[in-house]
Amino acid sequence: MTGKPCIICVAITGSVATKSANPAVPITVAEQVESTHEAFEAGASICHAHVRNDDETPSSDPEKFARLQEGLQKHCPGMIIQFSTGGRSGAGRERGGMLPLRPDMASLTVGSNNFPTRVYENPPDLVDWLASEMRAHEVIPEIEAFDLSHIHHAALMHRDGRLATRPYIQFVMGVKNAMPVDRETFDFYRATVERLLPGAEWCGAAIGASQIVMNEWCVAEGGHART
């Protein structure tokens, strides 16, 4: 436990779970705002958001993101809004179509890796374009580090100016066929961030039941927590 305040990030909705799997998953923008408001009252200070189509499939529609942003600004004043540019919600540049809305933050994956049944494709030219949009619209990137090289690559992009601000780093563990939940790796990730991006904030995200373990590691070591 360090003396530093711990930032709690609530990931509402995500891009996968549906109401048939969990009736509590907020799908419409109104449900998302209501659910985030509860988390905000409970102390969460970052909202990591995806949007969905009416049939619950993932969307990257900027108009939906705009309505969500408006609702959150009204109901959760001061909450940090982070939009996902992840690959489950759209293909190619669609993934960054909401960045002109100037959310406080946006997620950015700077490398490629395997997912449970496919390749999570983040080709170099798309990564560079998303980063340039974030610079243009003054959006702070949260790097989704699915593997160690993603931390190295984020540090390189920060050194050469492709990332205007020091990024926030999220360690993603427990995705099948990517990095497992592993304490030694978690510690080496932290040491690598400290070495290559000194002072950068970081947090951890894990899948399902492992998220609790990961939160304990994060809070104990001075990182932030994701629910």
Place this chain on the structure above:
Amino acid sequence: MTGKPCIICVAITGSVATKSANPAVPITVAEQVESTHEAFEAGASICHAHVRNDDETPSSDPEKFARLQEGLQKHCPGMIIQFSTGGRSGAGRERGGMLPLRPDMASLTVGSNNFPTRVYENPPDLVDWLASEMRAHEVIPEIEAFDLSHIHHAALMHRDGRLATRPYIQFVMGVKNAMPVDRETFDFYRATVERLLPGAEWCGAAIGASQIVMNEWCVAEGGHART
């Protein structure tokens, strides 16, 4: 320096360099056999091989691999032959079309990552199919670890039987947009292999001038060397 014998692996040809870049690059099977023979006389004990079409573009033609194997067995008796199943030489299952030739070893990449201008795609079902072909034909896999999770995934595949033998691990560093040449990472890679695949042999490959640095690290720490 450890007391262990150091295995020298010669990577003839590769999949990128052409005669216009370096007239010494062996392209035809006859040139490959001649070049490997020189390295064999000089002490190399593994030959990592790609094959090429007559126009120097990469190929995965099993017939060419068969002629190379025949030439090497004749001119370099006892040399360990390792065929590349890398993605520059073919798409999908074409990449493993030479495995029924039963080379001693074959390269296997168990995850995806970025390359200089594109995604190096190794989807989970293709990885599992290549591994099953290696099991069926008793080919020892050399894992091309382009990132840390690839070591974890190779260890998992060994634990659950998808890799019949303990794999040989090659750390690949210095490819643009993938893992840079980094000493701390090299040391953590070694520690991770020792923890997850105790006793596994490993070696390092780096791009261009960095290969010499990498060879020094490998030889000093008990790994093998790639030229």
